[in-house]
Amino acid sequence: MILETAARLFRDKGYSATSMRDLAQAVNLKASSLYNHINGKEDILREICFNNARRFREGLQEIEKNDLRPEDKVRALIRLHIRVATEDITSITAFNDEWRHLTEPYLSEFIDLRRDYEARIRAIIKSGIQEGSFKVYHSHIALYTIISAIRWVYDWYQAGKSISVRQLEDEVAGLLLTGLNVPVNTQIG
Amino acid sequence: MILETAARLFRDKGYSATSMRDLAQAVNLKASSLYNHINGKEDILREICFNNARRFREGLQEIEKNDLRPEDKVRALIRLHIRVATEDITSITAFNDEWRHLTEPYLSEFIDLRRDYEARIRAIIKSGIQEGSFKVYHSHIALYTIISAIRWVYDWYQAGKSISVRQLEDEVAGLLLTGLNVPVNTQIG
DNA sequence: CCTACCGATCGGTAGG
DNA sequence: CCTACCGATCGGTAGG
Numbered sequence: 001m002i003l004e005t006a007a008r009l010f011r012d013k014g015y016s017a018t019s020m021r022d023l024a025q026a027v028n029l030k031a032s033s034l035y036n037h038i039n040g041k042e043d044i045l046r047e048i049c050f051n052n053a054r055r056f057r058e059g060l061q062e063i064e065k066n067d068l069r070p071e072d073k074v075r076a077l078i079r080l081h082i083r084v085a086t087e088d089i090t091s092i093t094a095f096n097d098e099w100r101h102l103t104e105p106y107l108s109e110f111i112d113l114r115r116d117y118e119a120r121i122r123a124i125i126k127s128g129i130q131e132g133s134f135k136v137y138h139s140h141i142a143l144y145t146i147i148s149a150i151r152w153v154y155d156w157y158q159a160g161k162s163i164s165v166r167q168l169e170d171e172v173a174g175l176l177l178t179g180l181n182v183p184v185n186t187q188i189g
Numbered sequence: 190m191i192l193e194t195a196a197r198l199f200r201d202k203g204y205s206a207t208s209m210r211d212l213a214q215a216v217n218l219k220a221s222s223l224y225n226h227i228n229g230k231e232d233i234l235r236e237i238c239f240n241n242a243r244r245f246r247e248g249l250q251e252i253e254k255n256d257l258r259p260e261d262k263v264r265a266l267i268r269l270h271i272r273v274a275t276e277d278i279t280s281i282t283a284f285n286d287e288w289r290h291l292t293e294p295y296l297s298e299f300i301d302l303r304r305d306y307e308a309r310i311r312a313i314i315k316s317g318i319q320e321g322s323f324k325v326y327h328s329h330i331a332l333y334t335i336i337s338a339i340r341w342v343y344d345w346y347q348a349g350k351s352i353s354v355r356q357l358e359d360e361v362a363g364l365l366l367t368g369l370n371v372p373v374n375t376q377i378g
Numbered sequence: 379c380c381t382a383c384c385g386a387t388c389g390g391t392a393g394g
Numbered sequence: 395c396c397t398a399c400c401g402a403t404c405g406g407t408a409g410g
Contacts, residue, residue, distance in 0.1 A: 016205035033395055134369050141360045144345040149338040156333040171330045179368030180323050222379055
């Protein structure tokens with residue numbers, strides 16, 4: 001309860017601008033009583049950040065285990081990000097925006113986790129380039145363009161609106177894998 | 190000088206976690222002396238946010254003025270975001286991450302500007318879909334996938350590294366317009 | 379541009 | 395779980 005409420009406040013006001021008194025009031029406690037449940041403010045942030053990092057890491061591990069073509073791994077990765085984001089949209093926002101308020105040694109640990117995650121995605125992209133199924137780009141550019149595109153889904157996708165999660169997955173994957181443009185030889189105009 | 194320094198601090202620590210004393214020290218003043226140059230802390234944030242909003246708005250206006258095919262407008266838009274981000278990478282970070290700390294009525298004004306900006310990009314995408322040069326997606330999905338992909342370039346692009354701005358523009362545009370995948374009929378494997 | 383200072387609020391603790 | 399309270403720090407002002 002405290003964690004979920006904190007995630008919502010962190011999302012709405014940011015970590016630094018959320019006081020322990022804000023959080024206490026939101027869960028109907030006095031500020032001092034919070035310390036029977038947690039050790040300090042940063043504990044909460046730490047939990048949110050590393051919980052979500054684990055969700056992504058486990059999802060990626062699952063993708064790597066299966067023997068898929070690079071294209072299908074990227075597709076699965078897009079699905080993973082959309083699923084994680086839509087399942088717990090509040091805490092994922094805090095995770096994405098507020099991790100930099102972690103202090104050492106947790107900050108470095110978090111950055112290392114992220115670096116490892118990105119390196120593994122880069123390996124997928126590189127293998128696709130090598131076997132000729134992906135176009136030849138700088139893997140750095142392809143990596144971050146794709147990650148950026150899918151990292152912020154929670155920011156604009158309104159669950160329950162006219163677009164289903166399935167449509168969302170298919171269209172984002174379609175756009176990133178085959179592009180916005182209609183190929184010239186099949187074009188109407 | 191104050192604005193540039195503040196943008197850097199906001200980027201590194203966040204708006205809320207940056208104190209006027211931090212800023213004063215960074216420009217070799219006492220905190221109270223800052224108020225001879227600015228009216229208050231939020232003044233600085235406001236300036237950063239609306240300055241950058243204007244840069245994007247003017248860039249988009251330029252793109253709209255020229256009679257380009259939708260595909261080339263999207264290409265120009267990608268170039269615009271990359272150019273803006275690489276020209277002033279510090280203040281663009283503060284702009285992207287800290288605008289929500291604006292208070293009313295500026296917060297609403299800022300959100301309205303952004304909404305208008307996005308609506309105009311959506312119009313470009315819709316026109317491309319209508320004339321058959323873009324694949325048929327929900328314009329909502331295409332819009333935000335593309336915007337997300339290009340909004341965070343500053344976050345990962347290291348100027349001066351092995352990749353030039355020109356290569357960056359070409360590859361990001363290539364990826365978003367024609368996709369990561371090699372078309373099946375030209376595939377090697 | 380500074381010193382001196384304001385009331386408010388911060389994260390957190392003592393003690394019950 | 396609470397009341398009471400800590401020292402530190404906040405954005406900002408008065409006055410020169």
